[in-house]
Amino acid sequence: MEKEMMRVDGNAMGGTLDDVFAREATSVKMVCDGCGEVEPLGAEHAYMQAPGMVLRCRHCERVLLVVTAVNSYYLLSFRGVRWFELPRGG
């Protein structure tokens, strides 16, 4: 229950992920590798307690991605995302 109270959503990762992707990230759609559900990143569950930020599928809670800021670089894992859908410019 504690964990549920602390959870936020992908919006809270928006600043960090904009830095990582060099584009707005919360509207990017992702396909969960666990259950196959498709959601915008901003709607997924996010856990922001140190040391890293964890994004989990809102349907099955599988870890989608983990971002950790370490000194001068980011450590990223996209372990749970089968596909990202990124709108193209132009």
Added chain:
Amino acid sequence: MARAAVRGRLNWMLGEVVELIDETPRVRSVVLDIPDWPGHLAGQHVDVRLTSEDGYQAQRSYSIASPPEEHRLQLTVERLPDGEVSSYLVGELRPGDTLELRGPIGGYFVWEARMGGPLLLVAGGSGIVPLMAMLRHRQASGAAVGARLVFSSRSWEEIIYRDELERLASGPDGPEVTHTLTRSQPPGWTGHAGRVDGAMLAEVGWPASDMPRAFVCGPTPFVEAVANALVLLGYTAPSVKTERFGPTGG
């Protein structure tokens, strides 16, 4: 070219505090002049970074309260118990001070007038902030979109933007505003006094058949209970957009 790639897209910038507005005993709005502000959409937020003399940095996200039509940026901050950043912003900041921030951030929890409606906005406490940006944008743009706000606050005195909401609601084509006061009510109060639930949403919200766009913001338990209730009322999951502030609010 290489320099831009290394610096990234969103850079930290400085804003000057030009005005401070006490909204409620715990909540203050900070109005900023930011020369390089690129513009924003209602619903987006900024990250604010404070650096102390010894180099310690603390960073928090705050929703933008001002609509895109306003050239000065407004943030509304609730002072949280033990909040190291919020205590500074609500208690210490003075006109003329500068704040380091980056933004605008977000593309999922946003509303532009051209997206249409009708709009159902459900706010718990300081969750009203991004929804107020949406209502201010709706007003400024003259959008012909119905809007209903359901707003949960602890007490009458703690309703953020109370007077402005009353002015907006009383205007022609203004939003319909329903308050619920969960901890204490003023004498003679005939309004709602409980948590926002399916029964209240069915009574004062849009029916699902109107295909409304819903935005729900506030503490995590509030947002999840409301979002679940809306889906049970027939709202499609993609039409209910959420922004959780965490256990107590943001």
